Amino acid sequence: MSDMLKPGALLPDFQVPDQNGNPVSLHDFAGKKLIVYFYPEDNTPTCTKEACNLRDNYELLQNEGFTLVGVSPDSPEKHTKFANKFSLPFPLLADTEHLLIDAFGVWGEKKMYGNTYMGLYRTTFIADETGVITHVIDKVKSADHTNQILELVKLPTA
Numbered sequence: 358m359s360d361m362l363k364p365g366a367l368l369p370d371f372q373v374p375d376q377n378g379n380p381v382s383l384h385d386f387a388g389k390k391l392i393v394y395f396y397p398e399d400n401t402p403t404c405t406k407e408a409c410n411l412r413d414n415y416e417l418l419q420n421e422g423f424t425l426v427g428v429s430p431d432s433p434e435k436h437t438k439f440a441n442k443f444s445l446p447f448p449l450l451a452d453t454e455h456l457l458i459d460a461f462g463v464w465g466e467k468k469m470y471g472n473t474y475m476g477l478y479r480t481t482f483i484a485d486e487t488g489v490i491t492h493v494i495d496k497v498k499s500a501d502h503t504n505q506i507l508e509l510v511k512l513p514t515a
Contacts (some may be wrong), residue, residue: 428452
C-alpha cells in the first residue's frame with residue numbers, strides 16, 4: 358500500500374469506468390472543485406447512509422461549485438443497481454483494479470471484531486479547481502458527511 362495522499366498533493370490522473378461503463382478521467386473535471394469519496398461497498402448499511410446523505414445534499418454541494426464522485430472496488434453493474442436503488446445523482450466509479458484506490462493510498466490493513474484483513478479506508482478527498490488536494494477526511498461521519506465536508510471548507514452547512 359502506498360501512503361495516503363495529503364493536502365497539497367495533486368490529484369492523480371486516472372481513467373476508470375463509471376456505473377454506466379463510460380470511461381471517466383481526471384481531465385473530465387479540469388477547472389472544477391472536486392470531491393472524491395471512497396467507500397468500501399455498495400448496498401452496505403454505512404455506505405448507503407453516506408451515499409444517501411450526499412444525495413440529499415447534492416444540490417447544496419453543487420451550489421458551492423463542487424463536483425462529486427464516489428469510488429469503490431465494486432463493478433459497474435453493482436454500481437448501477439446501487440445508484441438506481443437510491444436515486445444517486447452523481448457518478449460512481451468502478452475501481453475494480455484498484456487504480457485510484459492505490460494512487461490515493463486508501464487500501465490497507467483493517468481490524469474488525471478482532472480479525473485483521475485488507476480493505477478500503479472510507480476517505481474523502483477535496484480538491485480545488487487546479488487539482489490540488491485541499492482537505493482529506495479520514496474519519497468520515499457517514500450520516501452527516503455533507504455537513505462534515507462543508508464545515509471543513511468553511512461554508513454554510515445544510
